[in-house]
Amino acid sequence: MQRKKQINSPKVERMTSASHPIKNSFGVKSSCKELVAIESESTLSELWASRVFEGPVIVLGGGYNIIPPTFFDGIVVTSAMTSISHKSDRNGSSLITVEAGLPWDDFVGYTVQHSYTGLENLSLIPGTVGAAPINNIGAYGAEISEHVESVHCFNTKTGKFETFNNGDCKFSYRNSVFKERPELFIISVTFNLKKENADKPSITTTSKELARAALLALSAIRVKKHPKLKLTISFDKIRDFLNIRSVPAKAKRHIVKAIRRKTLNDPRIIGNSGCFFKCPIISSQKLEELKSKFPDIEYFDHPPSEKKISACWLIRSTGFAGNTFQGVACDINRPVVLLNVENASAETVFHHALSIKDAVKDKFGITLEEEVTLFTQ
Ligand SMILES: Cc1cc2nc3c(=O)[nH]c(=O)nc-3n(C[C@H](O)[C@H](O)[C@H](O)COP(=O)(O)OP(=O)(O)OC[C@H]3O[C@@H](n4cnc5c(N)ncnc54)[C@H](O)[C@@H]3O)c2cc1C
Incomplete structure (x- = not known):
């Protein structure tokens, strides 16, 4: 049974339990020996003095970008400070x-x-x-x-x-x-x-920029005819729109929230941790070599001189998009997002991620790097 105890200071909450759950938006089952929520800065020194941090320690936030181990034989520390x-x-x-x-x-x-x-x-x-x-x-x-x-x-x-x-x-x-x-x-x-008004542009600049913003906002929405009629959003145009100074921050926030709500997988509905892999960064020369073999390769400029390859494109090109392995799937639209479709365990996530990395390495000679933190123990 879970035990809650207080040590040294009333500002430290330590929970010890054989199976205290580690929250994670991917939804893998995970627990730790002990969980500490820090409520004031000075208590960190007190915990250190009482040797609480001598064993294995994981620092956690909301658990939206991690795959935790099935059991962590150590202490998980989170911050409860919010000022x-x-x-x-x-x-x-x-x-x-x-x-x-x-x-x-x-x-x-x-x-x-x-x-x-x-x-x-x-x-x-x-x-x-x-x-x-x-x-x-x-x-x-x-x-x-x-x-x-x-x-x-x-x-x-x-x-x-x-x-x-x-x-x-x-x-x-x-x-x-x-x-x-x-x-x-x-x-x-x-x-x-x-x-927001620290270096306010002139009225002429403002109206020009707002006109450009309106055009960009309109052109960002496209009607796609195949396979069936649907609206799609151009992220490049949205990014340009968001860069326009005269558009008020409040309006930008509304737009970003609306797009994210429409396009991202909500972890409350299907377990995920956002982009599982980073988009690999390669030299322009390496890109030219790849382009000769894979002319449709998707990439972006990565200033000053490198190129960022779309991880979605790499994973899609190795046939993983939409496929499920022991409860873990690559999202069909954004395959860089791994989904917990059915009671996936940390081990099956690691295994599937490795298969994807191996396939991408074999086909393109590129090593995918995880964006999420994988905790193994
Ligand atoms: C649906 C979805 C959409 C997302 N979209 C984006 C996006 O658009 N852009 C983007 O960049 N990311 C995105 N992410 C990833 C995620 O939101 C971020 O990485 C976020 O910062 C994770 O915060 P967290 O508090 O949940 O961290 P956790 O997942 O708890 O931890 C992540 C890492 O930070 C460390 N850590 C956490 N707190 C501390 C601390 N106080 N001190 C030291 N280390 C700490 C942990 O040890 C771990 O290594 C998305 C994730 C999801 C699920």
Whole structure:
């Protein structure tokens, strides 16, 4: 039976149980020996002093981007800290510090509500603020790296607090220094955000931009005739639309939320963890070689000079789209999203992911890298 006990400080909640569930949006059955929810910064030092972090530790947020092990013989630590504080204002910008446990979209909603701009394209990405720097979350041409001032952490191995400025975070496409440093517990993230009217464009620019925005919005919607009549959305056009300064952040947020609700698999309905793999980045030269064999290869520019290959295209081209293996399927429309169609276990997910990687490697010589964190034990 689950046991709840308090140690050292009234601000620390430790739950010990032989089978305390680890929440995950993929919906695999998973449990751990112990779960700790941190409610204040100082309690991390207290836990370290009482040697709680000496064994295996996993730091978790909302569980939207992980495949946890069936049983983790260690301690799972989450943040229950959710405050938002404004540190300073300068030239229409503010430094806003947000604690790790706050749901990411609550924070985006807060910034838009308070007329800050910059994060609205990242509306409705599931998860917590603390997890956002790990993968440098991004959508519609925006990434949080553009707005992170610093990340404040607790090192569970040394017991020391460490603060990383933007450069130290080594952000890149769905990557950061934190991916290689699982011992760091992110306590809070400080964002540098501009007020919406900080560098207001002239009325002429505004009306031109709004006219362009209206045209882009209209041209983004296409009617597809085959196999049957249906509406599709051009993501390139939506991205261009979202880049137009004069479109208010509130409007952008509404549009992003509407598109995401329409196009993404809701984990409450079918288990998934978003994109399972990253789009591989290759040199222009490698792309030319591939194009000679596979002329229909789908890719995007990855500035300054590389190319990003569509992981969906790679997986579709190896025949996995829509196929199911022991309860795990590749989504038929976006095969980079793996779905838990029927009681998949962590082991079957790992196995299926490996089969996909092997097939892509064999056919294209490209190694797919996971976007999700796989915890094996
Ligand atoms: C339907 C769906 C759509 C998605 N869309 C997008 C998208 O558009 N763009 C995008 O970038 N991602 C997307 N994702 C992925 C996911 O939303 C993000 O990766 C998100 O940041 C995960 O947050 P989380 O709190 O659930 O993290 P978790 O899944 O709990 O953890 C993810 C990783 O972060 C680490 N971590 C979590 N919290 C902390 C902390 N406080 N300190 C240190 N490490 C920590 C964990 O150890 C793990 O390695 C999507 C996922 C789903 C299910």
